[in-house]
Amino acid sequence: MLKLAFPCFLILLLASCGPAPENSSATDATIIDSATIDRHLAELASDRYGGRLPFSEGETLTLNYLEKELKALGLSPGNGNSYRQEVPMVEITGTPAESIGLKTRNGNLLWALGSDYVTYSEKAQEENMVAQSDLVFAGFGIVAPEYGWNDYAGMDVTGKTVVVMVNDPGYYTEDTTLFKGKEMTYYGRWDYKFAEAARQGAAACLIIHEKGAAGYPWFVVESSWSGTRLTLEDDGSPKLDVAGWISLDAAKKMFTATRPDISGWFGLATKTDFKAIPLNTQLNTRVKNELRRDKSYNIIATLPGAERPEEYIVYTAHWDHIGVGPAVNGDSIYNGALDNASGTAQLLSIAEAYSQLPEPPARSVVFLFVTAEEQGLWGSDYYVKNPVYPLANTVANINIDGINPIGPAKDLTITGLGHSEMDALAGAEAEAQGRYVQADPEPEKGYFYRSDHFNFAKAGIPVLYATGGYEHATLGQAYAKKQQDEFVANRYHQPSDQYAPGEWPLGGAVQDGELLFNIGWKLATGERWPAWDKGSEFFVERGR
Numbered sequence: 157m158l159k160l161a162f163p164c165f166l167i168l169l170l171a172s173c174g175p176a177p178e179n180s181s182a183t184d185a186t187i188i189d190s191a192t193i194d195r196h197l198a199e200l201a202s203d204r205y206g207g208r209l210p211f212s213e214g215e216t217l218t219l220n221y222l223e224k225e226l227k228a229l230g231l232s233p234g235n236g237n238s239y240r241q242e243v244p245m246v247e248i249t250g251t252p253a254e255s256i257g258l259k260t261r262n263g264n265l266l267w268a269l270g271s272d273y274v275t276y277s278e279k280a281q282e283e284n285m286v287a288q289s290d291l292v293f294a295g296f297g298i299v300a301p302e303y304g305w306n307d308y309a310g311m312d313v314t315g316k317t318v319v320v321m322v323n324d325p326g327y328y329t330e331d332t333t334l335f336k337g338k339e340m341t342y343y344g345r346w347d348y349k350f351a352e353a354a355r356q357g358a359a360a361c362l363i364i365h366e367k368g369a370a371g372y373p374w375f376v377v378e379s380s381w382s383g384t385r386l387t388l389e390d391d392g393s394p395k396l397d398v399a400g401w402i403s404l405d406a407a408k409k410m411f412t413a414t415r416p417d418i419s420g421w422f423g424l425a426t427k428t429d430f431k432a433i434p435l436n437t438q439l440n441t442r443v444k445n446e447l448r449r450d451k452s453y454n455i456i457a458t459l460p461g462a463e464r465p466e467e468y469i470v471y472t473a474h475w476d477h478i479g480v481g482p483a484v485n486g487d488s489i490y491n492g493a494l495d496n497a498s499g500t501a502q503l504l505s506i507a508e509a510y511s512q513l514p515e516p517p518a519r520s521v522v523f524l525f526v527t528a529e530e531q532g533l534w535g536s537d538y539y540v541k542n543p544v545y546p547l548a549n550t551v552a553n554i555n556i557d558g559i560n561p562i563g564p565a566k567d568l569t570i571t572g573l574g575h576s577e578m579d580a581l582a583g584a585e586a587e588a589q590g591r592y593v594q595a596d597p598e599p600e601k602g603y604f605y606r607s608d609h610f611n612f613a614k615a616g617i618p619v620l621y622a623t624g625g626y627e628h629a630t631l632g633q634a635y636a637k638k639q640q641d642e643f644v645a646n647r648y649h650q651p652s653d654q655y656a657p658g659e660w661p662l663g664g665a666v667q668d669g670e671l672l673f674n675i676g677w678k679l680a681t682g683e684r685w686p687a688w689d690k691g692s693e694f695f696v697e698r699g700r
Contacts, residue, residue, distance in 0.1 A: 188669035188670050193502055194658060196500065200500055209478060226239060234544060243388070243528065246447060246448070249383065251445075258291070258413070259437060260435075267402070274400050275362075276399060278350065279396070280390060286441050291414070293425075294308060295432065296321050300341075322349075324336070339600065345605045361398075362400055368600070372648060418433065452528055454524060454526045460516065462517065466520075467518075467551055470545070471523050471555075472524045474607075475500050484650055492530075496556075498655075505669055506673050529557075533607070550617050555621045559665040561662070561664065563628055563664050568593050573596070574692065579620075582622050591624065597626060616694065622672075
């Protein structure tokens with residue numbers, strides 16, 4: 157899922173299209189070619205690829221294209237004699253009930269599919285029923301011993317439907333001592349909440365959507381959570397019969413109808429002594445599934461190291477998007493130009509720069525294009541659990557999820573600033589480009605947990621997820637913010653996320669591409685093993 161910080165999609169003829177000044181950290185051959193980015197982006201984001209959904213003809217075209225381009229660069233297949241890593245998955249096409257009826261003590265309440273809720277089933281079976289299930293408001297649905305927090309304490313939710321809030325308690329209170337204050341932790345993410353509800357034995361979990369807390373409007377929930385979804389083959393972990401979201405309006409009506417004796421629900425949930433509240437209501441619903449088991453693929457290419465080929469720098473970008481969906485203004489192809497044809501194109505341009513080096517670096521450099529990021533970071537999850545290259549020998553991960561499409565930037569924004577020494581490496585390269593480093597100014601949206609580097613971080617590998625775009629080099633912050641707001645409102649996960657050759661000023665993409673190249677190049681030519689900061693939730697001693 158793209159970090160929503162680098163929007164454009166207006167034809168910005170007044171913005172600078174030239175490349176950023178060359179970073180002298182490496183040779184002249186390292187300059188990122190904007191024409192390369194433009195060519196790959198125009199191809200992968202075209203209608204021909206149908207939105208690049210795994211298990212579709214768009215996947216076949218994308219895999220063939222990536223293989224052809226990587227082979228042309230002279231890069232070695234990354235998985236033995238193959239550029240492909242099989243990722244066994246299940247395609248689940250769910251058909252939820254058209255409405256959900258709630259039987260409350262104060263009358264019945266009817267929710268409509270789409271406007272009030274979206275649901276799907278995590279279980280790979282043909283029908284999943286939730287019958288006469290008691291509703292329980294479980295606050296944020298969090299069990300976090302290190303924060304002294306347990307929303308399920310004293311409440312057995314076996315077979316019940318839990319209703320929970322998105323994000324963390326600290327977001328709503330802005331209390332810096334409560335979790336991480338405004339900054340979202342992993343406990344605030346939807347995938348954690350579903351997983352915890354399943355561990356608690358719940359039959360279903362519904363998350364209350366709120367635009368600010370979620371980081372995206374309701375139409376993103378509708379487009380992303382409807383129709384076909386993919387998941388990895390069953391790993392034996394608990395699964396919900398039904399998972400989904402309800403709109404804020406639907407939640408308010410539910411609270412009013414079920415427990416009119418209680419007010420200030422969200423405030424109650426932020427209290428450290430909160431206890432889950434039965435809603436004296438039963439819910440019945442079902443999801444029917446059509447199942448298809450197949451394999452998707454990660455694409456892996458490698459530049460073998462000259463001196464220490466058993467040590468690896470891994471670059472990642474996800475090649476997938478969400479395919480064909482509900483038509484918007486007559487267009488049903490969700491091209492995913494910025495998200496993430498652009499990141500894929502930028503990584504290909506970085507691979508090109510490495511392939512043109514007169515000599516390979518000491519360490520090996522791996523270019524990993526992962527599948528099914530939009531479905532739950534599944535391609536990177538599978539790679540980390542089934543690594544082609546030992547994780548103990550993986551020095552770092554550099555992830556790309558969307559370019560800066562508005563032109564050169566003054567900033568380098570690091571999502572997850574403060575986790576590891578990767579920040580210092582990025583800071584030095586930014587300074588060489590005349591840029592400043594800042595933390596993500598929207599930490600409440602949890603971007604650190606929403607792209608493929610997160611799976612590497614969970615596995616103990618220091619990561620970098622950084623790009624410019626919050627302050628345009630000449631047009632400033634207000635201009636960049638205006639483009640961001642336009643993208644979030646009108647294009648994110650919509651058919652309008654499109655690209656035509658030469659449409660965006662790519663100076664910012666070149667600028668970031670050179671920076672990311674140079675960071676990887678310095679790691680690949682040196683002996684440094686970046687360390688975790690001891691305050692990071694991912695801190696491990698790396699033994700180097």
